[in-house]
Amino acid sequence: MTVQTTEKKNGDWEPRIVAYCCNWCSYAGADLAGTSRIQYPTNARILRVNCTGRLSPEFILAALDMGADGVLVSGCHPGDCHYTSGNLKARARWAMMETAIEQAGVNPKRIRLQWASASEAQIFADGVKTIIEQVRELGPIRSEWK
Amino acid sequence: MSDTQEPRIGVFVCHCGHNIAGYLDVEKVAKQAGDLPNVVYSVDEMFMCSDAGQQLIKDKIKELNLNRVVVASCSPRMHEPTFRRAVEEEGVNRYMFDQVNLREHVSWCHQNEWDNATEKAWDLVRMSVARTRKLESLPVKTVKVTPRTLVVGGGIAGLRAAMDIAERGFEVVIVEKDSELGGHVRKYTHIFPTDQSGAEILKPLIKDVKKHKRITVMLNNKVTEFDGYIGNFLVTVKNQKTGTEEKLDIGTAIITSGFEPFKPKGYYSYGESPDIITLAELQEIPRSEGLVRPSDGKPVKKLVFIGCAGSREPGNIGHEHCSRYCCSATAKAASDLANRVDEVMILYQDVRTYGRGHEELHRLARANHVIYSKFPRDMKPNVDTTSGEIRITWRDVLAAADLQIDADLLVLSSAMVPPEDIVETSKMFSLTRSPDGFFNPEHIKLAPLTTHTAGVMIAGTAQAAKNASESVIDASGAAAKAVALMAAGEVEIESTVSHVIPDLCSSCHTCVTACPYGAISMDSEHDPPIAIVQEAKCKGCGTCAAACPSGAIVMYHSTDDQIMTMVEAFLCYSPELAKRGESV
Numbered sequence: 001m002t003v004q005t006t007e008k009k010n011g012d013w014e015p016r017i018v019a020y021c022c023n024w025c026s027y028a029g030a031d032l033a034g035t036s037r038i039q040y041p042t043n044a045r046i047l048r049v050n051c052t053g054r055l056s057p058e059f060i061l062a063a064l065d066m067g068a069d070g071v072l073v074s075g076c077h078p079g080d081c082h083y084t085s086g087n088l089k090a091r092a093r094w095a096m097m098e099t100a101i102e103q104a105g106v107n108p109k110r111i112r113l114q115w116a117s118a119s120e121a122q123i124f125a126d127g128v129k130t131i132i133e134q135v136r137e138l139g140p141i142r143s144e145w146k
Numbered sequence: 147m148s149d150t151q152e153p154r155i156g157v158f159v160c161h162c163g164h165n166i167a168g169y170l171d172v173e174k175v176a177k178q179a180g181d182l183p184n185v186v187y188s189v190d191e192m193f194m195c196s197d198a199g200q201q202l203i204k205d206k207i208k209e210l211n212l213n214r215v216v217v218a219s220c221s222p223r224m225h226e227p228t229f230r231r232a233v234e235e236e237g238v239n240r241y242m243f244d245q246v247n248l249r250e251h252v253s254w255c256h257q258n259e260w261d262n263a264t265e266k267a268w269d270l271v272r273m274s275v276a277r278t279r280k281l282e283s284l285p286v287k288t289v290k291v292t293p294r295t296l297v298v299g300g301g302i303a304g305l306r307a308a309m310d311i312a313e314r315g316f317e318v319v320i321v322e323k324d325s326e327l328g329g330h331v332r333k334y335t336h337i338f339p340t341d342q343s344g345a346e347i348l349k350p351l352i353k354d355v356k357k358h359k360r361i362t363v364m365l366n367n368k369v370t371e372f373d374g375y376i377g378n379f380l381v382t383v384k385n386q387k388t389g390t391e392e393k394l395d396i397g398t399a400i401i402t403s404g405f406e407p408f409k410p411k412g413y414y415s416y417g418e419s420p421d422i423i424t425l426a427e428l429q430e431i432p433r434s435e436g437l438v439r440p441s442d443g444k445p446v447k448k449l450v451f452i453g454c455a456g457s458r459e460p461g462n463i464g465h466e467h468c469s470r471y472c473c474s475a476t477a478k479a480a481s482d483l484a485n486r487v488d489e490v491m492i493l494y495q496d497v498r499t500y501g502r503g504h505e506e507l508h509r510l511a512r513a514n515h516v517i518y519s520k521f522p523r524d525m526k527p528n529v530d531t532t533s534g535e536i537r538i539t540w541r542d543v544l545a546a547a548d549l550q551i552d553a554d555l556l557v558l559s560s561a562m563v564p565p566e567d568i569v570e571t572s573k574m575f576s577l578t579r580s581p582d583g584f585f586n587p588e589h590i591k592l593a594p595l596t597t598h599t600a601g602v603m604i605a606g607t608a609q610a611a612k613n614a615s616e617s618v619i620d621a622s623g624a625a626a627k628a629v630a631l632m633a634a635g636e637v638e639i640e641s642t643v644s645h646v647i648p649d650l651c652s653s654c655h656t657c658v659t660a661c662p663y664g665a666i667s668m669d670s671e672h673d674p675p676i677a678i679v680q681e682a683k684c685k686g687c688g689t690c691a692a693a694c695p696s697g698a699i700v701m702y703h704s705t706d707d708q709i710m711t712m713v714e715a716f717l718c719y720s721p722e723l724a725k726r727g728e729s730v
Binding site for chain 2: 016018023027028030031032033034035037038039040042045046047048049050051053054055056058059062063066067068079080081082083084085086089093125
């Protein structure tokens with residue numbers, strides 16, 4: 001697979017973030033951020049999945065492999081999952097995944113799991129900012145893959 | 147089906163007036179999309195959701211033989227149903243449509259970054275086109291609805307719902323854990339805003355329910371198992387006295403499992419004196435000429451109420467909500483009792499007598515010389531019983547004075563909280579709960595009575611703290627929802643479900659335990675047994691697909707491939723490669 005980078009001609013680099021959001025909480029929270037005209041950086045591309053429980057670790061690893069500088073996963077708060085407990089399963093897988101990517105030599109700060117409900121637009125937007133800042137400090141992903 | 151044909155995609159980029167076009171270059175996005183593989187038509191248009199916009203989609207489907215459509219406009223949570231309907235009218239399957247969220251997720255939150263917003267929009271459109279190329283049409287399925295409703299709880303809401311449904315010609319089974327119908331309301335001596343007792347109010351309703359030929363009442367019973375899917379539930383009901391079990395086929399269910407009056411232990415010395423009681427306990431004291439103290443039977447001279455006991459406490463989970471019935475019920479009780487005692491006082495945080503006829507109760511109380519005194523939210527009254535008296539000291543906000551009274555009877559207007567067995571009930575019916583502890587509706591504004599378990603409705607205080615008349619309104623609403631399903635006789639179910647590929651299944655059972663709905667079982671007809679999905683029970687969360695170690699589970703409309711191709715389209719695109727057909 002060909003990894004493209006976003007290095008511009010003048011050498012500026014902008015982090016590219018894949019953001020998996022669950023349909024019921026965080027995707028709606030991102031909608032509300034828009035409706036509320038909350039301004040946040042443009043680096044993240046939101047992918048809608050039904051539930052964070054849908055995300056197999058492969059989705060996160062493959063995104064990093066394809067050149068994402070960071071991956072954000074945003075779901076419903078524990079106890080609030082539209083599907084009862086999908087977010088808890090995502091959380092359980094998360095611990096394993098952090099170890100896995102660390103072993104691959106990738107800084108786990110490149111991935112972020114957060115909870116943001118449909119009414120927590122600011123929390124969602126702040127989470128996007130946080131992952132971008134974390135990744136910006138680390139630099140492009142291609143510097144890390146071994 | 148159209149997915150065997152070469153994809154012919156139409157991309158429609160919406161200006162949404164100034165809402166999108168004012169903050170990013172929609173023309174450029176549409177033009178670039180036109181160069182993507184399989185895109186045969188691409189355009190930017192003022193309002194895609196307007197009649198003209200929808201007609202444009204339909205015309206282009208006909209004219210260019212489009213078999214897939216992408217609309218880049220607002221959130222799919224807003225207009226996905228609109229566009230799905232439009233493409234379906236021209237014979238394109240609803241699952242061959244994809245929507246890009248350029249408004250909520252791009253233009254509205256990046257209002258000062260024209261170039262970056264345009265780039266993001268272009269990426270999202272490209273991702274959607276890549277996904278759309280891999281979409282598959284899915285059948286629109288229906289299942290039959292058994293014309294019988296289960297009502298869980300025979301309180302005022304359950305009774306009303308049962309009557310409404312029976313009157314419309316459908317069968318109802320009421321399952322009540324108590325030995326009598328009527329719930330809490332039956333026990334109360336006064337039900338505001340009327341002068342009647344709860345029992346008097348309920349009498350005709352209970353009589354009608356009992357004699358109705360289409361209503362079966364099961365007292366001393368609890369639901370112990372709830373299985374199946376919308377229109378086709380199998381319920382196990384267990385008699386709490388005899389232990390006998392019965393199985394019922396039902397099509398819909400209404401949960402009216404009610405509330406519990408909060409026992410405010412730790413508040414205002416509750417429990418330290420028999421003369422400190424809750425409003426619910428006061429309401430359960432039989433009617434009499436005078437009001438006497440429970441401790442020694444002497445007449446009450448000084449009666450004090452304290453409001454918001456266990457309600458409206460920010461940071462105290464389960465007690466943050468307003469219980470909604472207490473201000474009006476307190477005003478009514480205080481004004482009723484005002485002429486039987488020397489002095490009635492209500493200590494309150496705020497007075498919220500919001501309902502029809504409730505403000506009149508508040509005025510009536512004041513007219514009957516009930517004294518209202520406001521205490522600060524962060525400095526609640528102090529109740530001390532060490533001297534043998536019930537000594538209340540508090541700060542009056544309006545007089546800016548510290549006051550004290552020795553009460554003969556102290557009544558705490560305590561919160562409505564969920565009954566203890568709500569945990570069991572929520573698990574059984576796969577319902578989620580709000581921070582107040584009550585059941586979550588499907589949508590707080592648009593669908594307050596339906597839940598995320600299709601076919602299961604909630605009404606009354608199972609849904610939130612509220613008064614009896616509001617519970618009855620809910621009950622009629624939930625009954626209408628149940629009747630609508632049963633009258634239609636069949637219901638559409640989502641096709642976005644999971645599917646096990648038999649040849650890949652390794653019989654590990656991981657998916658069976660991962661599924662929150664019990665929708666996956668092992669098909670023992672096969673040797674070795676393989677997992678099989680009961681589609682009507684599947685809600686499409688995809689947890690099983692993520693958990694399957696063999697990659698044997700396909701999530702329709704959300705396949706691994708459909709998701710990963712979007713990631714690839716975002717990260718691995720280059721115009722040069724695209725021209726050579728080597729990139730998505």
